[in-house]
Amino acid sequence: MAALAAGPVFWRRLLGLLPGRPGLAALLGRLSDRLHRNRDRRGRRSPWLLLAPLLSPPVPQVTSPPCCLCPEGVHRFQWIRNLVPEFGVSSSHVKVLSSPAEFFELMKGQIKTARRRVVMASLYLGTGPLEQELVDCIESSLERSLQANFSSDLKVSILLDFTRGSRGRKNSRTMLLPLLQRFPEQVRVSLFHTPNLRGLLRLLIPERFNETIGLQHIKVYLFDNNVLSISYLSSLISCLFLGDQTAYCEAANKRVMDVINSALTRQQLLHVQTFHGDSLLTQEDAAAAGDRRPATDTWIYPLIQMKPFKIQIDEIVTETLLTEAERGAKIYLTTGYFNLTQAYMDLVLGTRAEYHILLASPEVNGFFGAKGVAGAIPAAYVHIERQFYSEVCSLGQQERVQLQEYWRSGWTFHAKGLWLYLAGSSLPCLTLIGSPNFGYRSVHRDLEAQIAIVTENRALQQQLHQEQEQLYRRSGLVSSATFEQPSRYVKLWVKMVTPLIKNFF
Numbered sequence: 001m002a003a004l005a006a007g008p009v010f011w012r013r014l015l016g017l018l019p020g021r022p023g024l025a026a027l028l029g030r031l032s033d034r035l036h037r038n039r040d041r042r043g044r045r046s047p048w049l050l051l052a053p054l055l056s057p058p059v060p061q062v063t064s065p066p067c068c069l070c071p072e073g074v075h076r077f078q079w080i081r082n083l084v085p086e087f088g089v090s091s092s093h094v095k096v097l098s099s100p101a102e103f104f105e106l107m108k109g110q111i112k113t114a115r116r117r118v119v120m121a122s123l124y125l126g127t128g129p130l131e132q133e134l135v136d137c138i139e140s141s142l143e144r145s146l147q148a149n150f151s152s153d154l155k156v157s158i159l160l161d162f163t164r165g166s167r168g169r170k171n172s173r174t175m176l177l178p179l180l181q182r183f184p185e186q187v188r189v190s191l192f193h194t195p196n197l198r199g200l201l202r203l204l205i206p207e208r209f210n211e212t213i214g215l216q217h218i219k220v221y222l223f224d225n226n227v228l229s230i231s232y233l234s235s236l237i238s239c240l241f242l243g244d245q246t247a248y249c250e251a252a253n254k255r256v257m258d259v260i261n262s263a264l265t266r267q268q269l270l271h272v273q274t275f276h277g278d279s280l281l282t283q284e285d286a287a288a289a290g291d292r293r294p295a296t297d298t299w300i301y302p303l304i305q306m307k308p309f310k311i312q313i314d315e316i317v318t319e320t321l322l323t324e325a326e327r328g329a330k331i332y333l334t335t336g337y338f339n340l341t342q343a344y345m346d347l348v349l350g351t352r353a354e355y356h357i358l359l360a361s362p363e364v365n366g367f368f369g370a371k372g373v374a375g376a377i378p379a380a381y382v383h384i385e386r387q388f389y390s391e392v393c394s395l396g397q398q399e400r401v402q403l404q405e406y407w408r409s410g411w412t413f414h415a416k417g418l419w420l421y422l423a424g425s426s427l428p429c430l431t432l433i434g435s436p437n438f439g440y441r442s443v444h445r446d447l448e449a450q451i452a453i454v455t456e457n458r459a460l461q462q463q464l465h466q467e468q469e470q471l472y473r474r475s476g477l478v479s480s481a482t483f484e485q486p487s488r489y490v491k492l493w494v495k496m497v498t499p500l501i502k503n504f505f
Contacts, residue, residue: 090294328423
């Protein structure tokens with residue numbers, strides 16, 4: 001068994017001797033992932049309800065092209081702009097929020113001051129008092145826009161997932177229906193339905209379990225022109241479930257990639273004009289000429305992952321970042337649901353950087369205390385965690401790869417992110433912010449979005465560092481003794497079915 005576990009790591013190390021390593025590493029990771037899934041599916045049984053997701057059509061596998069790292073340019077991560085648009089901004093325009101309450105208050109404030117557009121994408125809208133307060137805030141802004149002396153330009157566009165947003169009698173749809181009825185010309189609500197859930201499969205799988213097939217998991221919130229490029233992100237937040245599955249997936253791929261490629265072309269032309277034009281001014285020259293605009297010291301890259309549509313940009317970028325992290329670099333990675341793909345696990349175990357992985361303790365898992373089969377999901381994550389920790393120990397990597405569990409009374413842990421510290425640096429220069437959990441579903445089944453932020457500004461780097469420290473401060477280091485605690489007990493049937501269903505949660 002130790003030899004089997006070490007196999008993928010050995011392959012990764014061999015790749016270190018070959019050119020074009022990022023592309024080959026990604027390809028090998030996908031091959032290993034496929035072999036792992038096929039092995040898990042053989043010789044195991046579960047109740048029919050848990051087997052239902054296996055009726056889902058296979059997710060297409062796409063080989064990614066190698067990503068060539070460019071050693072020149074304004075920063076060492078400029079290779080990302082070969083895949084997606086690059087937005088250069090001043091660090092003074094970026095603010096790190098430190099709490100859910102701060103985020104909620106900012107959301108309401110931005111809605112109240114929006115004059116042209118509010119664009120929101122989420123998995124679903126809850127039905128509690130805070131969500132109702134948010135809907136009331138949107139309603140008030142729409143009312144004010146109608147009372148203005150001029151015709152209203154305010155438009156509200158909301159994208160949610162169909163299955164998650166339709167669960168129960170009171171759900172996201174019933175919460176938003178009054179807005180649609182009262183402001184039909186100003187409000188648009190779109191519900192994404194995965195193309196992999198259709199026909200007999202859609203009829204057989206009951207509510208809640210149908211969400212395992214695939215979801216719209218993107219979290220994006222735009223107010224007027226306050227976040228990145230409105231035209232770019234707004235164009236991405238528009239998908240409908242229509243017609244033949246193959247034709248739909250091809251049409252969705254073309255529509256999304258057209259948006260990306262169009263923005264990418266514009267940004268590349270702008271980059272040439274800015275950094276290679278004859279009129280290029282140094283920062284000192286610009287200041288002497290009276291240009292008081294803040295200097296660009298931060299770069300933002302929107303990343304998306306839509307494997308059902310054969311789009312895997314976020315996967316390529318994440319794998320390349322993990323592959324290219326040098327010895328002495330530190331990577332802090334957080335996930336609310338620890339279930340890394342085999343490719344990501346191989347990279348963590350087989351590369352050179354130091355890893356600190358923060359995950360949820362069972363008590364702060366979002367499924368903790370749930371009824372029925374869902375209540376066993378935290379135990380399944382404990383089982384996956386223990387297997388990974390055992391592999392770390394068997395390879396003697398406990399000092400380089402550390403697991404930490406988040407715990408806070410009355411809270412759930414749903415953080416997702418990555419902070420990259422270059423070798424010899426005490427502050428991160430790159431962070432990933434977004435919706436993916438770095439697990440199988442995020443990579444293969446759901447629609448996901450992230451942004452990579454690269455900054456040379458020390459003050460912003462300090463903010464990112466404090467964000468990371470604030471999360472890790474409430475965690476405990478995982479050791480062998482962790483799994484001896486009563487809360488880490490995993491029933492035999494959970495251990496048996498976890499390998500079979502782990503690709504669906």
